[in-house]
Amino acid sequence: MYAAERLDGGGAVALKLMHPELSASPEAVARFEREVAATRRVRHPGVVEVYEQGRLADGRPWFTMERLEGVSLKEHLERRGRLPLREVLEILGPLCGALSAAHALSIVHRDVKPSNVFLVRAGGPAAEADAAAHRVVLLDFGVAKLLDLEGAGLTSSRHVIGSLSCMAPEQILGKAVDARTDVYALGVLVYQMLVGEMPFSGRTALALQQMHLYTAPRSPSLVAPLDPALNTPILRALAKEAAARQPSAGAFFAELVAAGVSRVGAQRRALAVLVEVHADEGALDEPDDGLLDDLEAVLPASAGALGRVGLRPSLETGTSVLLSAARPDDAALDVQLRAGVVEALAALWGRLAARPGRDARVHVRICLHAGVAEISAEGEMTGGDLMKLSSWVPEPGTEGVLASDAAVEGLRAGAAGAAGAVGEVEEVGEVGAVQGVRWLLLAPGQR
Structure with missing residues (x-):
């Protein structure tokens, strides 16, 4: 070039x-x-x-x-990491428009991926970070399939055309392709933009092929702090059978937009975790460096660990952080989410107990509760009952990991329909009803 x-x-x-x-x-x-x-x-x-x-x-x-001046979407993602839903839609809208224009002419791109999407800089410093400041251009029709032209194609029984990271099952198998083949690649692309990682990653080409053919991708909201409503259109686009996907790029975009805006500001079922840290009475009158360092280390470490299971910070103070996640509508996914959070809390408690420089004057309490909240399209809690801490947080006193009955419903060992393979709650004790909420002690205070 x-x-x-x-x-x-x-x-x-x-x-x-x-x-x-x-x-x-x-x-x-x-x-x-x-x-x-x-x-x-x-x-x-x-x-x-x-x-x-x-x-x-x-x-x-x-x-x-x-001649285009700007950056590829691949470069943009490498600089920015996962993107907010608003920016994803600003990129996806023009991209789906370009694909729809190609599909209307019986052209299937067959290689939609970040390096083939170009963000043309419109000018000004904001263009580097704002997708709205770009013109979005789809590149490289070199492996496109022109369905209405006769003659030899670019594939043979021994050679698969396209990029394996975003290749639909029918491409891998050498079957007929159509617009839904590009919809699959869009699903991969959107998954990567919103989650920050690919839906499938194998160490070898054969392993990656097998994942595209036979492995179900993890729900995006279980990997990143996203509204579970976004799972449905993305996972539909990633269906193994073309007939189960959206029929067109435009239909996929419309479903994603609808999922992103339909519940903004609406009351949703959600989980909340409050991590609190405090020092012994009088310890802060003349604090030493060890005490202050330990106090300052607990909350960032907790937020980082819980973020890996989809909990997102919603409210922070100097001594506490409130994290939340919307609960999926699907019952099995809801159990999986709650069991994963319980397991993460147990692991976090163990790490906090063994943390370097731990000061015996520093105490931690973690409370897990389920209720309703206003959840943004990007999974952030913006209001609702769970934001009203005084309505559900127990009074100071009990130290350890506490969970409300509502948060662990169906997970308790021996309960009918318990989570089983995904984890069961083992109770250390019972705190009793506090603020009208029944609390269970999952891990005792540290000594």
Whole structure:
């Protein structure tokens, strides 16, 4: 790829020229020419415009297209990590529009991935961080399938076209592809943008293939602090059978938007964890460095550990942090979430007991409760009963890990329908009813 200037004064262009070693490969030449043909047919702001094409004296093909200034989505994600839902939708909308334009012309892209999505900088410092300041462009139609053209394709029984990280099962198996093949890749892309990791990752190509074919991806809200309502459209897009996916890119985008906005500000079932730390009475009158260091270490360590199971900080003070997560509507996923949180609390309590520099004057209490709250589309608790701590937090006194009966319902050892393989609650004792809430002691205070 070269930066060039048009001789007719038409301005700056990008010149794509085939490498000499590749020009001897009929398949590579076919792919190059396929990219030109497909790109020229799709007239859409989200697809790069091709100007001219030709061949050099040595037979190598070339074409010119508009020169784009900006960054790929791959680079953007490497800099930013997981993106907020608002930004994901700002990127996804134009991308789905470009794919819909291609699908209307019977063109299936077959290689939708972050490196093939380009964010064209509109100008100004904000453009680096704000997707709204970019024009979103879909690149590389080199492996696109033109369904309405006859002739040899780019695949054979021994060669699969596309990038394995985002490849639909039917591509892997060499079956017929259509718009729903690109919907699968969009599902992978959205999963990566919202969660911060791929739905599947294998150490070998064969392992990754098997995951795409046979492994169900984890629900996004169980991996990152997201509204569980987003699980449905994303997991539908990642269905193994094309017939179970959304029929088009536009339909996928519409479902994701609806899931993202339908419950904003609505009352949702949720879990809340309050981590509190305090020192012995009088210990802070003349504190030493060891005491202060230990006090300051507990809350960040707790928030970090609980964040890995989907709990997100909602309220922080100097001596406490409140974390929350929306509960899935699906009963099995709800049990999985609550059991995972209980296990995480037990593990956290063990680490806190053995933390380096632990000061005997520092005391910690962790309370787990289930109730209702207002949850944003990105999984943040913004209001509701769980934010009213005085309505459910026990009075000071009992130290350890406490859980309300509501939070561990169905998880207690021996209960009908207990979680079993995903974990059961083992009670150390019972605190009793406090603030109208029945509390159980899951881990005793540290000595």
